[in-house]
Amino acid sequence: MRKVLIATDKPFAKVAVDGIRRITDAAGYELVLLEKYTDKADLLKAVADVDAMIIRSDIADKDVLAAGKKLKIVVRAGAGYDNIDLAAATEHNIVAMNTPGQNSNAVAELAFGMMVLMARNNYNGSSGSELRGKKIGIHAYGNVGRYVAKIAFGFGMDVYAFDPFVKKDAIEADGVKVVTAVEDLYSTCQYVSLHIPATAQTKNSINYELLSKMPKGATLVNTARKEVICEEDLLKVFAERADFRYLSDIEPACKAEIAEKFAGKFFFTPKKIGAQTEEANINAGLAAANQIVNFFEKGDISFKVNK
Ligand code: 3PG
Numbered sequence: 001m002r003k004v005l006i007a008t009d010k011p012f013a014k015v016a017v018d019g020i021r022r023i024t025d026a027a028g029y030e031l032v033l034l035e036k037y038t039d040k041a042d043l044l045k046a047v048a049d050v051d052a053m054i055i056r057s058d059i060a061d062k063d064v065l066a067a068g069k070k071l072k073i074v075v076r077a078g079a080g081y082d083n084i085d086l087a088a089a090t091e092h093n094i095v096a097m098n099t100p101g102q103n104s105n106a107v108a109e110l111a112f113g114m115m116v117l118m119a120r121n122n123y124n125g126s127s128g129s130e131l132r133g134k135k136i137g138i139h140a141y142g143n144v145g146r147y148v149a150k151i152a153f154g155f156g157m158d159v160y161a162f163d164p165f166v167k168k169d170a171i172e173a174d175g176v177k178v179v180t181a182v183e184d185l186y187s188t189c190q191y192v193s194l195h196i197p198a199t200a201q202t203k204n205s206i207n208y209e210l211l212s213k214m215p216k217g218a219t220l221v222n223t224a225r226k227e228v229i230c231e232e233d234l235l236k237v238f239a240e241r242a243d244f245r246y247l248s249d250i251e252p253a254c255k256a257e258i259a260e261k262f263a264g265k266f267f268f269t270p271k272k273i274g275a276q277t278e279e280a281n282i283n284a285g286l287a288a289a290n291q292i293v294n295f296f297e298k299g300d301i302s303f304k305v306n307k
Contacts, residue, residue: 001028001029001030002027002030002051002296003029003030003031003032003049003050003051003053003060003070003227004024004029004030004031004032004050004051004052004053004054004189004289004292005032005033005034005046005047005052005053005054006020006032006033006034006035006044006053006054006285007037007043007047007055007056007058007206008032008034008035008036008051008054008076008134008241009035009036009037009052009057009058009227009255010036010055010056010057010152010271010272011035011036011039012056012172012281012285013176013277013278013281013282015239015278015279015281015282016281016282016285016286017033017139018110019282019285019286019289020054020081020218020285020286020288020289021149023254023286023289023290023293024289024292024293027222027296028280029052029234029293030049030079032050033047033244034045034217035143040059040063040064043058043064043134044063044064044067045067045076047064047068047071047213048067048068048069049069049070050070050071051070051071051072051073051296052071052072052073052075052292052295052296053068053071053073053074053075054074054285054288054292055075055076055077055083055084055290056077056078056079056275057073057078057080057083057272058074059083059156060074060076060084060085060096061085062085062087062104062245063090065085065088065089065091065092065094065098066092068092068094070112071092071094072093072094072095072097072295072296073096073097073291073292073295074089074094074095074097074286074298075098075099075291075292075303076096076097076098076099077099077102077103077145077284077285077287077288077290078098078099078102078103078200078275078284079098079099079100079101079102079103079104079107079142079143079172079197080098080197080224080225081096081305082199082219082225082227082307083096083098083195086305086306086307087306088292089306090306090307092273094306095295095301095304095306096299096304096305096306097291097301097303097304097305098287098303098305099284099287099288099291099294099303100142100143100303101143101282102280102284102287103275103277103280103281103283103285104142104144104146104147104169104275105147105280106214106274106275106276106277106279106280107138107144107147107223107274107275107280108144108147108150108151108223109151109277110153110223110249110273110274111144111193111221111223111247111274112131112148112152112155113248113251114221114223114247114267115131115191115221115247117247118219118245118247118267119131119219120208121264122264122267124264129174129217129305130154131152131191132155132156132157132159132189133156133157133158134157134158134191134217135157135158135159135160135188135189135190135191135215136148136152136157136158136160136164136189136190136191136192136193137160137161137179137185137186137191137192137193138152138159138160138162138163138176138193138195138293139161139182139185139188139192139193139194139195139196139263140161140162140163140195140196140197140224141161141163141166141195142163142166142169142195143163144195144223145193145195146174146179148193149161149174149175149176150225151176152176157191158177158216158299159175159176160176160178160179160185160188160189161175161176161177161179161180161284162178162180162181162182162184163187164180168180173200174250177291182210183209183210183213186210186211186213186214187213187214189214190215190216190217190218190219190260191219191222192214192218192219192220192221193223194206194221194222194223194224194228195221195223195224196224196228197224197225198224198225198227198228202228203227203228203230204227204229204230204238204260205228206220206222206228206230206233206234207229207230207233207280208230208237209233209238210237211233211234211244212237212240212241215241217243217245218241218243218244218245218249219244219245219247220245220246221242221247222246222247222248222249223235223248223249223274225250226248226250226251226252226253229248229251231252231254233304234246234252234254234258235254235257235258236300238262238265239261240256240259244265245265245266246258246265246266247248247267247268247272248266248269249268249269249272249273249274250268250269250270250271251268251269251270252268255268258263272302293305300305
């Protein structure tokens with residue numbers, strides 16, 4: 001009997017786990033759960049005898065992949081797979097997949113939740129501002145970026161996007177204005193919402209040069225990865241500009257310094273919660289389970305992200 005492990009430090013909603021179980025039961029697979037683990041040793045032990053593993057932001061590094069002696073597939077129930085050592089997966093003949101698009105709306109909604117919170121001064125009762133009529137720049141027009149655009153139009157915002165990997169026509173078809181140089185996105189838009197993955201090229205790439213160009217009332221919204229921000233430059237921009245605001249789904253490493261010096265100008269979630277809705281858990285979790293069954297039963301390797 002094939003064994004599927006759900007290893008989630010940040011658990012899925014129960015309704016999603018129940019849905020995953022229905023899929024694995026129907027396929028005749030056994031489902032095992034490792035939730036809220038705090039020790040990597042627990043993951044190493046749990047992965048030892050399973051054929052497949054579903055993870056979220058859980059770290060599937062070379063030790064974990066080597067420990068999965070029977071492991072054939074690991075599915076990241078979500079978009080970003082910077083937590084999987086892809087080379088190690090390939091080396092061990094393990095297929096790595098993600099579930100693109102499944103949790104995107106939840107992330108986009110959180111971006112707006114944070115923007116409204118900040119525009120209304122953390123709901124402290126003082127006069128705030130509105131999103132209507134403001135320019136928002138979407139940095140990377142993928143699945144989340146597209147939802148951000150849709151919601152932004154609902155708020156009456158003027159929507160721009162920069163993404164050299166997406167055809168101009170496809171972006172314009174959504175009514176979004178295309179910016180062809182990244183600097184122009186930052187110099188044009190008061191709000192910039194980040195949707196780039198964390199890669200060797202993007203890490204530390206959101207720097208002083210870009211942030212210092214933003215117009216008055218600059219608000220950077222990061223529901224992507226904290227690693228894409230150059231934190232040294234972020235602190236410099238905070239120090240130089242009284243109007244700068246930073247909203248991030250997960251605390252930056254320099255959180256203590258920002259909290260001490262720039263009170264009221266930031267909001268950080270203590271743990272990444274962009275995709276933490278029942279709907280996103282169900283969408284991504286069930287997609288992951290179906291991808292595993294389709295892989296074993298039909299050899300389907302759609303959504304494979306390693307070579
Ligand atoms: C993703 O890459 O899908 C999001 O960052 C969500 O991550 P999570 O599953 O850890 O909440």
